Amino acid sequence: xxxxxxxxxxxxxxxxxxxxxxxxxxxxxxxxxxxxxxxxxxxxxxxxxxxxxxxxxxxxxxxxxxxxxxxxxxxxxxxxxxxxxxxxxxxxxxxxxxxxxxxxxxxx
Amino acid sequence: xxxxxxxxxxxxxxxxxxxxxxxxxxxxxxxxxxxxxxxxxxxxxxxxxxxxxxxxxxxxxxxxxxxxxxxxxxxxxxxxxxxxxxxxxxxxxxxxxxxxxxxxxxxxxxxxxxxxx
Numbered sequence: 102x103x104x105x106x107x108x109x110x111x112x113x114x115x116x117x118x119x120x121x122x123x124x125x126x127x128x129x130x131x132x133x134x135x136x137x138x139x140x141x142x143x144x145x146x147x148x149x150x151x152x153x154x155x156x157x158x159x160x161x162x163x164x165x166x167x168x169x170x171x172x173x174x175x176x177x178x179x180x181x182x183x184x185x186x187x188x189x190x191x192x193x194x195x196x197x198x199x200x201x202x203x204x205x206x207x208x209x
Numbered sequence: 210x211x212x213x214x215x216x217x218x219x220x221x222x223x224x225x226x227x228x229x230x231x232x233x234x235x236x237x238x239x240x241x242x243x244x245x246x247x248x249x250x251x252x253x254x255x256x257x258x259x260x261x262x263x264x265x266x267x268x269x270x271x272x273x274x275x276x277x278x279x280x281x282x283x284x285x286x287x288x289x290x291x292x293x294x295x296x297x298x299x300x301x302x303x304x305x306x307x308x309x310x311x312x313x314x315x316x317x318x319x320x321x322x323x324x325x326x
Contacts, residue, residue, distance in 0.1 A: 135314070144213070144299050144317030145252070188251060197267075197308040201251040 105191050105200040112206045119176045121203050123189035125169065132193030134165060134172040139186045139202070148187075149174070179207050211235050213318035215300050221324045222290040230285040230321050232300030240303045241283040242267070242315070243275065245296040252299065258283055259306070290325045297322050 104126040113119045125134065133152055137145035149156060151163040151172070162175040176183060184207045189200040216231045234241065242257040254267030258277040272294060274286040283302075287294060301307075301315040 137317075142320070144301070144319055145315075146317070147314045150314065192308040197254055199251040199253070201249060 105189050105198050107187075107189055107200040107203045109201070110204040110206070112208060113179055114208050115180055116178050119179050119183075119205060121174045121176075121187055121189075121205070122171055123174075123200050124171050125189075125191050128169050128191060129193055129196075132169075132191050132196075134163070134169075135190040135192065136161070136163065136172075136174045137188045137190065139188065145188060176205075179205075181207050181209065183207050213300055213302055213316050215298075215318035215321050217321060218319070219322050221326065222287070223326050224291060226287075226290050228287050228290065230287075230298055230300075230323070232283045232285065232318060233281050234283075234300075234302040234316070235281065236302060236304070236316065237280060238302035238304050238316075239280065240306055240313070240315075241277065242301045242307070243273070243283070243285045244299045244301065245269065245294075246299060246320075247296050255285065255298075287323075292325045295323060295325045 107123040135150040136148045138148050139145045149161045149163045151165050153165045156163045164173040186202040186204050188202045191198045213234045239260045243255040244252040246252050253269050255273050256275040258264045261277050261280050264275050298321045300318040303313040303315045305313040307313050307315050
């Protein structure tokens with residue numbers, strides 16, 4: 102059974118780059134890694150998805166090493182509005198496992 | 210597009226009562242799922258559907274029932290509410306499968322906060 106592990110919380114100052122890492126126990130060949138952002142009283146919202154190496158979009162980058170046993174979400178130059186809970190999701194082969202979430206607090 | 214909508218936003222039940230949480234999407238998505246979110250536990254999959262008339266169990270299905278008579282709607286029924294079912298419930302939908310190769314993005318509703326006394 103897949104298990105994803107991520108830090109419970111992180112603090113960062115505005116303008117800094119933030120990296121949140123998730124470890125992926127027992128990742129299967131077909132599994133993709135997806136990261137979601139959640140604000141209080143809202144549903145999770147898609148940020149980025151990848152299979153291996155590096156993926157970049159307008160809001161984040163996702164790094165997945167060759168062994169795929171971890172993934173790192175990178176948020177460039179965070180602002181106060183990036184304060185939220187971030188979830189990694191490992192999905193594939195008819196299993197779907199969310200991490201328990203990392204609460205990111207951005208400090209002015 | 211309204212996206213994924215859920216009703217009610219809040220609900221308080223007494224132990225043993227039954228109720229239905231409503232979920233609807235207007236994106237013509239085939240795949241729909243129900244999750245529960247508990248403090249420190251992340252999101253856990255309750256039931257899912259791969260299309261109208263087809264449903265299956267997720268990680269934590271006990272005490273819940275689902276049906277999918279139309280593409281748009283995917284209600285979640287609590288048969289006999291228990292305090293352990295106090296949680297925030299999220300419905301999600303996607304165009305294609307979120308758990309096979311080529312995992313598709315899921316769109317989540319705003320959630321229903323349920324308290325069982």
